[in-house]
Amino acid sequence: MELLTPGTGLIIWQSLIFLLLVLLLSRYAWKPILNSLKERETSIQNALDTAEKARLEMAKLQSDNEKLLKETREERDKILKEAREASNRLKDEAQIDARKSADKIIEDARAAIQIEKQAALKEVRTQVALFSLEVAEKLMKKNLSTDKAQKEQVEQYIKDLKLN
Amino acid sequence: MSVFSTIISRITCILALVLVTVGPAFSKAEEASSVSEPFQPSEVILHHVLDDHIWHFWDGHFGTLYLPVIVHSAERGLEVFSSKNFYDEHHNLVSFNGYTLDHGHITLNGQPVFDISITKNVAMLFINTALLIGLFLAAAKSAARNTGKAPKGVQAFLEPIVVFVRDEIVKPNIGHHYEKYLPYLLTLFFFILFGNLLGLLPGAGNLTGNIAVTMTLAVFTFIITNVSGNKDYWKHIFWTPGVPLPLRIVILPVEIVGVFTKPFSLMIRLFVAITAGHIVLLSLISLAFIFQSVTVGLVSSLIVLFINLIELLVAGIQAYVFTLFTSLYIGMAIAEHEHH
Numbered sequence: 001m002e003l004l005t006p007g008t009g010l011i012i013w014q015s016l017i018f019l020l021l022v023l024l025l026s027r028y029a030w031k032p033i034l035n036s037l038k039e040r041e042t043s044i045q046n047a048l049d050t051a052e053k054a055r056l057e058m059a060k061l062q063s064d065n066e067k068l069l070k071e072t073r074e075e076r077d078k079i080l081k082e083a084r085e086a087s088n089r090l091k092d093e094a095q096i097d098a099r100k101s102a103d104k105i106i107e108d109a110r111a112a113i114q115i116e117k118q119a120a121l122k123e124v125r126t127q128v129a130l131f132s133l134e135v136a137e138k139l140m141k142k143n144l145s146t147d148k149a150q151k152e153q154v155e156q157y158i159k160d161l162k163l164n
Numbered sequence: 165m166s167v168f169s170t171i172i173s174r175i176t177c178i179l180a181l182v183l184v185t186v187g188p189a190f191s192k193a194e195e196a197s198s199v200s201e202p203f204q205p206s207e208v209i210l211h212h213v214l215d216d217h218i219w220h221f222w223d224g225h226f227g228t229l230y231l232p233v234i235v236h237s238a239e240r241g242l243e244v245f246s247s248k249n250f251y252d253e254h255h256n257l258v259s260f261n262g263y264t265l266d267h268g269h270i271t272l273n274g275q276p277v278f279d280i281s282i283t284k285n286v287a288m289l290f291i292n293t294a295l296l297i298g299l300f301l302a303a304a305k306s307a308a309r310n311t312g313k314a315p316k317g318v319q320a321f322l323e324p325i326v327v328f329v330r331d332e333i334v335k336p337n338i339g340h341h342y343e344k345y346l347p348y349l350l351t352l353f354f355f356i357l358f359g360n361l362l363g364l365l366p367g368a369g370n371l372t373g374n375i376a377v378t379m380t381l382a383v384f385t386f387i388i389t390n391v392s393g394n395k396d397y398w399k400h401i402f403w404t405p406g407v408p409l410p411l412r413i414v415i416l417p418v419e420i421v422g423v424f425t426k427p428f429s430l431m432i433r434l435f436v437a438i439t440a441g442h443i444v445l446l447s448l449i450s451l452a453f454i455f456q457s458v459t460v461g462l463v464s465s466l467i468v469l470f471i472n473l474i475e476l477l478v479a480g481i482q483a484y485v486f487t488l489f490t491s492l493y494i495g496m497a498i499a500e501h502e503h504h
Contacts, residue, residue: 002210002214002268003210003213003214003375003439004266004375005375006374006375006376006379007215007268007279007374007376008278008279008280008376009234009279009280009283009286010215010283010285010286010374010376011282011376011378011379012290013280013282013286014289014376014377014380014381015380015384017290017293017381018351018381018384019291020293020356021293021296021297021351021355022348022351024297024298024348025296025297025347025350025351026347026348026351028300028301028304028327029297029300029301029304030304030346030347030350030351031304031347032301032304032305032307032308032320033300033303033304033307033319033323033326034326034330035307035345036307036308036310036311036312036332037307037323037326037327038311039311040312042464043312048212063389074471130175146232
């Protein structure tokens with residue numbers, strides 16, 4: 001049957017043309033098309049990889065930031081604590097100093113008062129001696145006629161003295 | 165984009181044409197029935213399916229394209245002349261210069277000659293090739309221009325198919341060394357696909373449904389498979405490992421036959437699928453002329469429309485299957501076997 005018998009001419013043409021077609025398309029069509037496909041695939045893959053890398057870097061950066069923030073917070077707390085301690089210490093020291101100096105002032109004052117007192121007592125003693133001398137002198141000077149008069153006189157002086 | 169849309173609109177136009185006019189082969193049949201000759205559907209169908217030295221579109225003036233005849237004989241050497249010389253003005257066959265054309269065979273004074281004429285199918289082959297070259301060179305040019313950018317135009321249309329062939333057919337079946345075979349397999353796929361689709365056009369030759377064409381393609385696959393076959397491949401054929409000795413002797417002829425049945429099945433499958441599709445379409449259309457009824461014509465036209473859509477599917481499937489099996493055979497031939 002004619003349908004099933006391959007024609008020689010067609011076989012020759014088909015072999016020749018198909019072979020040429022394979023060679024031609026391989027060189028001028030498949031090569032650029034496949035290359036561009038591959039290039040595009042690589043570039044897409046690269047872009048995806050870069051995006052993934054950027055994402056990871058971002059996450060790392062964020063965690064770094066958080067770590068840094070935490071550290072900073074800790075540092076701040078530490079500084080604050082130290083400052084508070086220092087201020088407390090200073091306050092205490094100041095209080096102690098103040099008390100010390102106050103004590104010293106009081107002590108000095110007490111000593112001065114003592115000295116003044118001593119001086120005053122000495123003065124008083126001297127005055128009293130002087131008065132006594134004066135009284136004695138006046139008594140001596142007055143002619144004491146009677147005992148009564150002398151007594152009155154003495155009382156009078158004592159009265160005067162009391163008034164003073 | 166404009167190239168793509170033009171192609172699509174052209175294809176749609178031509179498809180509409182095939183569905184509306186039932187194919188130029190039948191203008192002849194119509195005329196035959198009008199002059200009250202009995203309608204011979206098998207003759208008409210075979211006339212469409214077979215190769216021919218002329219390309220007949222319709223009856224009357226300019227309806228026939230007379231293709232060049234190229235013959236070689238020991239007696240006369242190489243001779244080229246138009247096939248018009250074989251026909252008189254009433255379209256009857258006549259002898260020319262000692263050459264006689266009978267049922268597609270040319271003889272010189274009764275002796276067969278070596279016939280390498282540009283027949284209808286050779287012309288179809290040229291058209292198919294030109295189409296492939298035109299489309300893919302345009303796509304390649306666009307690919308080179310758009311490197312690193314999104315595909316455009318013809319490139320955007322063809323690239324997904326190239327990717328499909330590469331990733332779904334070739335890569336899984338051949339494995340690591342697929343790149344070496346990719347150009348052949350891509351050419352094979354698109355040659356068959358476009359051949360199948362062109363063959364569905366009205367008046368077109370039945371290129372991929374011709375056994376010479378499928379045989380040539382199968383032989384290419386056979387050569388590539390066996391040339392690239394490695395040690396393991398031949399060892400499995402001649403001395404199948406892991407099988408008891410008496411069985412090996414039985415397996416040996418089976419394996420050797422298998423080497424040839426693989427491409428043979430490729431040849432037969434494509435030829436039968438495409439030719440059968442054409443025969444079914446033409447038979448359905450012939451019903452209208454057998455019954456000479458408009459109603460039958462309408463019903464069969466509807467069925468033809470449906471079958472035509474199936475044929476479009478078959479065109480893709482057969483291109484896929486041929487490429488798939490070729491990849492599979494190559495993959496089997498170059499596979500590195502784990503020894504049992």
